[in-house]
Amino acid sequence: MKRFLATLAALLLIPLPAAAEPEIVPGSSINLVARDARIPVTISNPDAEPVTVTLVAESTSFRLEVLETAEVLVPAGSTQLAEIPVRAIANGPVEIRVWLEIDGEQIGAESVIEVSVNYDVELFLLVSFAVAMFALMIVGVIRTTLRLRRRSE
Numbered sequence: 001m002k003r004f005l006a007t008l009a010a011l012l013l014i015p016l017p018a019a020a021e022p023e024i025v026p027g028s029s030i031n032l033v034a035r036d037a038r039i040p041v042t043i044s045n046p047d048a049e050p051v052t053v054t055l056v057a058e059s060t061s062f063r064l065e066v067l068e069t070a071e072v073l074v075p076a077g078s079t080q081l082a083e084i085p086v087r088a089i090a091n092g093p094v095e096i097r098v099w100l101e102i103d104g105e106q107i108g109a110e111s112v113i114e115v116s117v118n119y120d121v122e123l124f125l126l127v128s129f130a131v132a133m134f135a136l137m138i139v140g141v142i143r144t145t146l147r148l149r150r151r152s153e
Contacts, residue, residue: 029114030114039096043100044078045080065089097111
């Protein structure tokens with residue numbers, strides 16, 4: 001009887017597992033090479049029911065502007081990708097704080113995403129490609145002109 005009471009007391013003292021909340025899956029740092037882009041954030045839902053969450057983000061620097069929040073339906077027991085629309089204003093390292101909200105109340109802990117902003121790279125690559133193509137065309141025209149002169153002589 002004492003064993004039974006001790007076992008019963010032990011079972012009553014074991015805390016029941018709390019309902020699992022959706023959470024942000026940590027990711028790697030991001031290189032942003034455009035003026036307007038979307039930052040991907042993975043959200044996991046270990047619960048047995050699907051849940052709709054709002055992903056809220058805030059930039060810690062003037063270099064990057066977060067345009068809006070993202071509302072996402074995360075299926076039960078899986079993950080879902082959400083995208084935060086952002087606009088680059090200046091180059092440099094930026095941290096974005098992200099968190100989840102349900103009905104306007106924050107759930108879980110905040111997460112930080114490190115972003116390296118290089119918004120001029122896209123324009124630089126396009127201009128470099130255009131200059132290289134123009135140079136190849138000029139070389140081709142000169143080469144063809146020299147060949148035709150040699151043949152006519």
